[in-house]
Amino acid sequence: MITRSPAPLQRHDEAEEPAIATTGTAALTTTADTTAITHVDVPTDSEHTAPLSLPPAWQAQLSGAIRDPRELCRRLGLDERWLPGAEAGHSLFEVRVPEAFLARMRPGDPGDPLLRQVLPLGEETQPTPGYVADPLEEAAHTPAKGLIHKYHGRVLLITSPACAVNCRYCFRRHFPYAENSPSMAQWDASLDTLRNDPSITEAILSGGDPLATSDRRLAWLSERLEAIPHLKRLRIHTRLPVVIPERIDAELLGWLGATRLQKVVVLHINHANEIDESVIAACRRLSDAGVTLLNQSVLLRGVNDTVETLAALSERLFEAGVLPYYLHVLDPVTGAAHFDVPDDEARELVAGLRGVLPGFLMPRLVREIPGKASKTPL
Numbered sequence: 001m002i003t004r005s006p007a008p009l010q011r012h013d014e015a016e017e018p019a020i021a022t023t024g025t026a027a028l029t030t031t032a033d034t035t036a037i038t039h040v041d042v043p044t045d046s047e048h049t050a051p052l053s054l055p056p057a058w059q060a061q062l063s064g065a066i067r068d069p070r071e072l073c074r075r076l077g078l079d080e081r082w083l084p085g086a087e088a089g090h091s092l093f094e095v096r097v098p099e100a101f102l103a104r105m106r107p108g109d110p111g112d113p114l115l116r117q118v119l120p121l122g123e124e125t126q127p128t129p130g131y132v133a134d135p136l137e138e139a140a141h142t143p144a145k146g147l148i149h150k151y152h153g154r155v156l157l158i159t160s161p162a163c164a165v166n167c168r169y170c171f172r173r174h175f176p177y178a179e180n181s182p183s184m185a186q187w188d189a190s191l192d193t194l195r196n197d198p199s200i201t202e203a204i205l206s207g208g209d210p211l212a213t214s215d216r217r218l219a220w221l222s223e224r225l226e227a228i229p230h231l232k233r234l235r236i237h238t239r240l241p242v243v244i245p246e247r248i249d250a251e252l253l254g255w256l257g258a259t260r261l262q263k264v265v266v267l268h269i270n271h272a273n274e275i276d277e278s279v280i281a282a283c284r285r286l287s288d289a290g291v292t293l294l295n296q297s298v299l300l301r302g303v304n305d306t307v308e309t310l311a312a313l314s315e316r317l318f319e320a321g322v323l324p325y326y327l328h329v330l331d332p333v334t335g336a337a338h339f340d341v342p343d344d345e346a347r348e349l350v351a352g353l354r355g356v357l358p359g360f361l362m363p364r365l366v367r368e369i370p371g372k373a374s375k376t377p378l
């Protein structure tokens, strides 16, 4: 089995930062940063410059996330018997839970739908027939470093190797990020794939979580993307506004609001309890910046496998100004079999959902089948 331990976030960001330290303390303001970017024609990722200003608040939350299975169990008041499983799972795919997400869980409840998404279990170590390391066969679709091009018109950019939260069911839990994390200079070369193919109209920042990367790096990338004339849309697939809502700060809104590209943010929320007032406020900041907000969920045993739970999720999403987009059935990734909901049951759930929700709050039930030109409706 391939395992990975995600790169330490801070070190990664510092190492790959474009060299714009010349802006000094003024770099905290958007205007100064945008100006600074124009001076960075040839960013050198080797240059290691000490930050002259305080890192943004969200980065402290990111580096302060819980990464110890023992601490996770202790903080939620879980029984000792959960520990061996948590440690076994953690050794395959490390625990990572930001405080802001932890705060929405019910202490003492091992069945809490948010906790279930992040608590490693002993089951993860059991091999299951049909469950593999790369269920989507993404490794076969990387035309250039950091890119995945499977569907017509849109290209996925693996913008960050890390996530703010590690979801146990993640289909990329074994993704070889180390081989697919381009430096800034390598990005420029990879972007030639987009520049040279006029059929590509949408760039999708994905990961990991693209927003785990610094705004300097994202602004740099966004500028290069908007300079490609045939690109129309910038899409961002992220869970960060949910797990660390402070991530949607003035700096991010600065570069995002400035681009000529149409902007879509696809969130990843699986349960209504994930959406508290701080998440609603983050969503509002994004929509005020001209972003269309959608959500994708994964159908997960013990998390959102009832009609009531899914209906409550759609309703709550709409309260946050977000429309449901996809409901994915689980990708058969090694270590996640205990989350599976069989297809027939998934179809029944969605039929039940249709009975209680308006059409515009219905997510599309899909599966990703390797080799297909789109997601496949169930």
Ligand SMILES: *Cc1c(COP(=O)(O)O)cnc(C)c1O
Pocket: 148, 149, 150, 151, 154, 155, 156, 204, 374, 375
């Ligand atoms: C899911 C996915 C997309 C986006 O598909 P949409 O149906 O447009 O949301 C693009 N590229 C890859 C490789 C994907 O897996």
Ligand code: SF4
Pocket: 162, 163, 164, 165, 166, 167, 169, 170, 171, 172, 173, 207, 208, 209, 239, 268
């Ligand atoms: S945030 Fe997304 S990419 Fe990251 S671990 Fe969770 S499911 Fe995987």
